[in-house]
Amino acid sequence: MRLxxxxxxxxxxxxxxxxxxxVSEARLRDARREPANWLTYSGDLGGQRxxxxxxxxxxNVAALRPAWIYQASEAGMLQTSPVVVDGxxxxxEFRGHVVALDARTGRMIWRYQLTxxxxxxxxxxxxxxxxxxVLDSTVYVGTPDAHLIALDARSGALRWxxxxxxxxxxxxxTAAPLAVGDLILVGISGxxxxxxxxxxxxxxxxxxxxxxxxxxxxxxxxxxxSWGGESYKTGGGSTWVTGSYDPAxxxxxxxxxxxxxxxxxxxxxxxNLYTCSLVALDAKTGTLRWHFQFTPHDTHDWDATExxxxxxxxxxxxxxxxxTMANRNGFYYVLDRATGEFLSGTPxxxxxxxxxxxxxxxxxxRPNIEPTAQGTVLTPNxxxxxxxxxxxxxxxxGLFYVAARQMGSTYFKYDASYxxxxxxxxxxxxxxxxxxxxGAVKALNPLTGAVRWSFPLHSPPWTxxxxxxxxxxxxxxxxxxxxxxxxxxxxxxxxxQMGAQLNANPIAFAVDxxxxxxxxxxxxxxxxxxxxx
Amino acid sequence: xxxxxxxxxxxxxxxxxxxxxxxxDSAPAPPSAADLAAGERVFETQCVRCHGAQGTGGVxxxxxxxxxxxxxxxxxxxxxxxxxxxxxxxxxxxxxSEDEARQVAAYVRALGRRPPEVIPGDATRxxxxxxxxxxxxxxxxxxxxxxxWAPDLSEVGLRLSAVGLRxxxxxxxxxxxxxxxxxxxxxxxxxxxxxxxxxxGRVIRGTRVTEDDFVIVLREADGRLRSLDKSALxxxxxxxxxxxxxxxxxxxxxxxxxxxxxxxxSRRGEP
Numbered sequence: 001m002r003l004x005x006x007x008x009x010x011x012x013x014x015x016x017x018x019x020x021x022x023v024s025e026a027r028l029r030d031a032r033r034e035p036a037n038w039l040t041y042s043g044d045l046g047g048q049r050x051x052x053x054x055x056x057x058x059x060n061v062a063a064l065r066p067a068w069i070y071q072a073s074e075a076g077m078l079q080t081s082p083v084v085v086d087g088x089x090x091x092x093e094f095r096g097h098v099v100a101l102d103a104r105t106g107r108m109i110w111r112y113q114l115t116x117x118x119x120x121x122x123x124x125x126x127x128x129x130x131x132x133x134v135l136d137s138t139v140y141v142g143t144p145d146a147h148l149i150a151l152d153a154r155s156g157a158l159r160w161x162x163x164x165x166x167x168x169x170x171x172x173x174t175a176a177p178l179a180v181g182d183l184i185l186v187g188i189s190g191x192x193x194x195x196x197x198x199x200x201x202x203x204x205x206x207x208x209x210x211x212x213x214x215x216x217x218x219x220x221x222x223x224x225x226s227w228g229g230e231s232y233k234t235g236g237g238s239t240w241v242t243g244s245y246d247p248a249x250x251x252x253x254x255x256x257x258x259x260x261x262x263x264x265x266x267x268x269x270x271x272n273l274y275t276c277s278l279v280a281l282d283a284k285t286g287t288l289r290w291h292f293q294f295t296p297h298d299t300h301d302w303d304a305t306e307x308x309x310x311x312x313x314x315x316x317x318x319x320x321x322x323x324t325m326a327n328r329n330g331f332y333y334v335l336d337r338a339t340g341e342f343l344s345g346t347p348x349x350x351x352x353x354x355x356x357x358x359x360x361x362x363x364x365x366r367p368n369i370e371p372t373a374q375g376t377v378l379t380p381n382x383x384x385x386x387x388x389x390x391x392x393x394x395x396x397x398g399l400f401y402v403a404a405r406q407m408g409s410t411y412f413k414y415d416a417s418y419x420x421x422x423x424x425x426x427x428x429x430x431x432x433x434x435x436x437x438x439g440a441v442k443a444l445n446p447l448t449g450a451v452r453w454s455f456p457l458h459s460p461p462w463t464x465x466x467x468x469x470x471x472x473x474x475x476x477x478x479x480x481x482x483x484x485x486x487x488x489x490x491x492x493x494x495x496x497q498m499g500a501q502l503n504a505n506p507i508a509f510a511v512d513x514x515x516x517x518x519x520x521x522x523x524x525x526x527x528x529x530x531x532x533x
Numbered sequence: 534x535x536x537x538x539x540x541x542x543x544x545x546x547x548x549x550x551x552x553x554x555x556x557x558d559s560a561p562a563p564p565s566a567a568d569l570a571a572g573e574r575v576f577e578t579q580c581v582r583c584h585g586a587q588g589t590g591g592v593x594x595x596x597x598x599x600x601x602x603x604x605x606x607x608x609x610x611x612x613x614x615x616x617x618x619x620x621x622x623x624x625x626x627x628x629x630s631e632d633e634a635r636q637v638a639a640y641v642r643a644l645g646r647r648p649p650e651v652i653p654g655d656a657t658r659x660x661x662x663x664x665x666x667x668x669x670x671x672x673x674x675x676x677x678x679x680x681x682w683a684p685d686l687s688e689v690g691l692r693l694s695a696v697g698l699r700x701x702x703x704x705x706x707x708x709x710x711x712x713x714x715x716x717x718x719x720x721x722x723x724x725x726x727x728x729x730x731x732x733x734g735r736v737i738r739g740t741r742v743t744e745d746d747f748v749i750v751l752r753e754a755d756g757r758l759r760s761l762d763k764s765a766l767x768x769x770x771x772x773x774x775x776x777x778x779x780x781x782x783x784x785x786x787x788x789x790x791x792x793x794x795x796x797x798x799s800r801r802g803e804p
Contacts, residue, residue, distance in 0.1 A: 124627055192628075262628075375578060412578045414633070428628035430582055434711070434721045435773065458746045479745035492764075495747050 021086050021153060023134045028179055029247050035469070036510035038084040041131050041176040042390060043466075043507060046310035047244035047253075049392040051508035054469035055515035056530060061472055061484045061494040067516060067529040068106030073097070077503055078520035081131040081176065081390070081464075083139075084509035085153070089518070091525060096129040096143045096173075098151060104511040106527065110156035120144045123170050123423055124192030130242070130388075130504075131176035133184060135204050140184050142173025148186050148202055160207035164188065168421050170195050176242045180252055180283050183210055187239030187254065191275075191303075194260045194424035197237030199252075199279075201286055211286030215239060215256045215274050223273035231268035234418050236260030237275045241305040241388045244323070249338055251289060252281045253310070253323050257303035261416035262382075263371045263427025264299070271296040276304045278325060280340060290340030292361065294327045299370050299427075300353070300411060301382040302328040307390050309400065313447045315343055324446060326391050326402040328384030331357065332449035346449030348442055349385040349404050352378050371411035371427045381409030381431045383460065390464035390505045392473065393446060397487040400446040401473050405460030407437035441465065441475050443490060453490035464505035466517070474517055476502030482519050482526070498526055564639035572640030575633050579626060583711075583720065585694070588644040592711040592720055593622065594692040599645045602691060602802070610638040622711050622720040652695045652795045654788070659796025662789055672778070675800060682756060683778065684710050684723070688802040698794045702785075705776035726775035727751055729761055730768040737761070740777055 023039060031037070031044040035052040042049045056064060072078060076094025083090045089103040095116065100109040120127060127144040134140070138159060139151045145167040150159040164186060165171030170193025177186040183201040191197060197215040202208065215237035217223035224232055236259045243254030259268055259275040274288075276295035281288055295302050308323045315322075315334070323337035330351035334343040342361030354363040369378055383405055391402040409429040416426030431437070439457030444450065463476035472493070473485045482502060483495040500522025508517050518527045564572070576588075583593030590596075603618060604610035614634045617625035629637065663669045670679035675686045693701065701708040711720035725741040729751060737759055739751030749769065751759045754777070763769065785793065 373574075373578075410578075414575070422632075423628070423630040425628055425630065428579060428626070430579060435725070435771070456746075458744060477746055481745050481747060483746070492747070497745075497748075 021088065022137055023085055023179075024136065025179070025181060028135070035508075037086065038082065038507045038509045039134065040083065041081050041133070041178065041242040042244070042307060045178075045180075045245040045247065047307045047390075048309055048311070048395070049307070049390045049465065049505065049507075050394050050396075050467050052396075052469040053508050053510055053515045054471075055510070056468065056472065056517065057470040058472060058486050058493055060530060061470070063531050064484070064494050064496070064517070064528045065531045066496070067527045069527070070099070070101060070106050070525040072523040072525075073111065075523060077128070077501065077522060078525060079128045079130050079174075079504045080520055080525070081505040082507055082518055082525065083132055083134050084507070085134055087511050088153075089509075090132045090134060090139050090153070092129040092131055092141055092176075094129065094523070095127045096141055098132060098139060098141050098156065100139075100153070100156060103509060103516070104514075112151050112156045112158075114143055114149070116143070116145055117167075120172070121167050121170050121193070121421055122172050123190065125172075125174060125189060125240075128174050130174055133177040133179045135179035135184065138204065140177045140179070140186075140204075142175060142177055142186050144172050144174075146171040146173050146188065148173070148177065148184065148200075148207065150184075150204075150207060162202065162207040162209075164200055165195075165198075169193065170421055175240050178242050178245065178252075179204065180245050183283070185243070185252065185254075187241065187243070189238050189240040191236030191238040191257045191260050192262065192423055192425055193421065194234035194236065194418045195238065196233060196235060197239055197256065199239045199243075199254050199281070199286070213279070213281055213286040213288065215279065217273065226270035226273040228267060228269040234260050234424060235268065235272060235275065236262075238303070239305070240303075241307065244308045244310050245283060246310055246321070246337060249321070250283050251337070252283045253308035253337065254279055254281065255303070255305040255308060255325070257305045258298055258301045261424050261426035262299070262301045263411060263425060263429075264413050264416045265297055265370070267416070268297075272298070276302060276329075278304055278308055278323065278335070280323075280337070292333075292335055292340050292342060294325075294331070294333065294361075294363075295329045296362065299413075300329075300378065302384050304328065305388060306386060309391060309393050309446075310337060311393055311395070311446055315447055322447075324393075324400060326386050326400070326404075326444075328380075328386060329353070329363070330380050330385035331363075332400070332402070332444055333361065334447060334449070344448060348402060348444060348449060348451065349380060349406050351380060351385065352408075371413035371429075373413055375410040375412050375430070377408060377410050379408040380405060381407045382411070382429050383407070383431075387462065389462060389503075392465040392467040394467035394473075394487055396469055397443075397467065397471070398446065399443040399452060399467075399487065401465045401467055401487075402442050402444065403457075403461040403463060403465055403475055404440045404442050405437075406439060407460045408432045439477075441473065441485060441490065443473075443487075455485055455490040455492065463502040466506040466508060468508055470515075474506040474519070476506070476519060476521070478502070480521060482506075482521070482528075496528070498522075498524070500524070564636070564643075568636045568639050569643055571633070572636035572638070572643075575629065575637040576640050579629070580637070583622065585697070588641060589694045590692060590697045592709070595694050595697070596641050597644050597647060597650070597694070598691065601641075601645070602688075607638060607642065610641060611635055614638055650695055650798075652791075652798050654791030654793070654795030656792070656795040656799045658789075659792035659794070662785070662793050663796055682752070686797060686800055688800065690798045690801040693797075695794050695798055698797050699790065701778075702781045702790060702793065704780060705778040706774045709774075709776060722773060724777055726772040726777065728768075728770040728772070729759075729766050730770075731761075731765055732767050734767070741771075
């Protein structure tokens, strides 16, 4: 078995561009060539969240210290994953306010305060925001009231502001947009309110909509037969976590969330396409090329809105272009990213709902797993084996890392009737918390899902992972600890109490030859570096 | 099946009436029997785990009071249900629709209108027992007096019913109070008994004060805090179901227990 790095080129810290601050499409495609920068939500278009930076290593990480701390102007937990371009860091605060900081010192360069209406619907998630996209000299952010906004990267001045969808119906944006070619792609939240989900593409220069892919087919389109009656109209299928992009294939990969109503599937008999699926879309037109549904007819809120990670590897004697996903339903999937062919799926947690997958990748569901009025006990709970926070793939270590959640729950089913702009869920759960629930950072063989090592966590985590060229994996805990593990063995090598729950993704960058690691906790962004001698 | 549950089942196809008919700027209609039945249904599935059957208390406080201290108004109660109470084990139930939150709030209010629990003991005699030197005040604080090793009992009558108080006195290990800390994934037992053995072989017994993946802080029997790096431990044994509080089954007569329970039930934060 052989592993190939996806676009991995090992180079030293550096990467000063002659057009400093101008993020061309070419720079985004070759983000790995300039590891000093963190140019997209996941650090590269393939969703790997891997930094080739190698100044901080297993041998010296014990000397990692805070370099600077940014405190958000407004209260609220930061879930942001910053973008760093040529010494400038762009991050989002709670509610989607955007800040540009001097990445070396944390000094503020500008701050864009969103103007929001007095009442904004954020049904099921709160007015959180997970970051920006940068293309050329423009910064893009989605807003809680479902607008897409473009800001001048140097000044923070508004370039344009377009409505994406009607917030009064529950549509909202929490995900970081993704720059694809000359388009800005943005996903939508709101599947707890009976929306009809979509993925949108806008002209980066003008804000004009270029295409929309509805994640729930309309009458006359293939897939609508997987819904009963008119249930497709309120079918959910949000796209609330940033996807990935393969420029060579011209395909965008995006995860689709749960069907609506969440826990009561009576009104929507069938598989409910394309909910709980990965869709591969033509990047230029938004046309569906293929789809793979992880959880047909989901009734446990197991969104497939995890990061699609693109990597190449040898399977069955030949090199395959792969897209992999550690899915919320507890299985790790390996698919051919050109065709969508299912190659393997393996549980990475102890789960209780499926006796494995059939040769096509469809789950062999156990009986009596549906939520009921009396309650149905099942693992995982609605938050799944993992969630929106990012996994990481290290081409150097050849391992896929996932922050796994091991937690059960009692699922309940209630009635559901649709009222525009209201919750439309039909149930709930009572999770098994406290000492009965745990988490773990797990290192998987990326081609098979076999667990190589596992580092246990006190409680099911809400923090993503970063792997680095220094042989480290960074992660965090609900109890406020930011830590570094050996990427090879999982041994803990460093930890720091940040003073609030971690609920975001780490990144790495460099300025003036010094490597930094950044992580949000509570209302702060904290940046670490080796102590200067 | 109780009648109210049957009612709820009959109402399954009926549109929820509370929020839908009551715009925010007008006085809400009083809850209907169907609303109360629907609220009970939600309560039984989502709330009983902490608040006990019919709100009689458990790891969470009793709800059988006309006035709820942290939810003075109906609107405030809905807010608590939807958003939780920061710093406590009460999480926000975002999965409930607005109608369901209002219905369960109406049901909780109805619990507070039920006749109060009959407590047979004499609170004055119970107070004398409580205040015996070396007794409860050696570990608990009540109205500012006593020692802070164990839970503050100044408002214990709001938290626990007489049944819960009796269980705490007789089988304290089975009636552990909980703490929202150290993480969002509570509730955790507030006084988990732990035995830690260091690499040097030293045995440290105590109750857990806080814990993360790298650190555990214990309070030893003499009150001393031990902040320990887990990497320095050979073994970490957790013993759920044990309590530092002894059982008082053999200490007090049945009448004395009634008196003590009557006194504790009267402690509601009002001197």
